[in-house]
Amino acid sequence: MPELPEVETIRCGLEKSVKNRQIVDVVLRRGGLRAPFPQGFVKTLKNRKILRFRRRAKYILADLEGGYTWLIHLGMSGSFRTIAKKQAYKPEAHDHVIVTLDCGMRLVYNDPRRFGQMDVFPLCDEAAHKSLVHIGPEPLEKTFDGRALAQRLALKKTPIKQALLDQRVVAGIGNIYACEALYRAGISPKKIANHIKNAEAVKLAHAIKAVMREALASGGSTLRDHRQLDGSTGYFQHSFDVYGHGGQPCGDCNCKGKACVRSITQGGRTTFFCPVKQR
């Protein structure tokens, strides 16, 4: 489901409604998601206060009292919802993890496709965690700029679109925002990453930051099922220039109403782009 803006929106929701609550019970309704839940998962979460929610790439990291971190990845279809104390809770299809908090509220993790991930580990081991250790720079950090991007792209021989999906190059970009950023930067998705010139990398870094910021301000994109904790939907999907717009005019090249936006397959994923504007 989610890319950086959606994950960040959910992190904010968790921070507002769940931070500083103590976990009093955890129920797992199956043995795992993509991978089995780790040994002692429930036991480690139970009776710990949640101190804060952080984000790294598309991972949510909940710091727990006692020096542990609860790692959450939503995969393609994961979502959280909260159930108030007085509300009755009937498990719905694909509710896999139910966390009860000291205030009586329940936090429910639902994930139809089960591509999500959960883990818990000592905070001091975070830097070495298999899922986090290779992740590249956060695009919204000041230190991420054209130079930083160019440096990483120089090592990649794949088309730029595929390089942007590689979390070692930049953190948090997925299929939608890769397409949108390349469009804004006017760069062809087929261009080989290590052929990208410095000036283009500068433009692309700006485009990545801009599209991420704007999506964040809109509460992310809701295509099928991304919702904030309170059930409200993002609306950035209305601002897509190319994603999902195959066969329509892009609105910015000189094709004036002509169906310029194409879709192609790269690395098994659909890429949308305007071959006139993106070269």
Place this chain on the structure above:
DNA sequence: CCCACGACCTGCTGGC
């Protein structure tokens, strides 16, 4: 090491 590709899952849509 790098890269391409299939696997992992369920649900929805569109074409017949």
Place this chain on the structure above:
DNA sequence: TGCCAGCAGGTCGTGG
């Protein structure tokens, strides 16, 4: 109406 192929916001393991 029903069925089935194809596709979906992500990662990971296995080959070459």
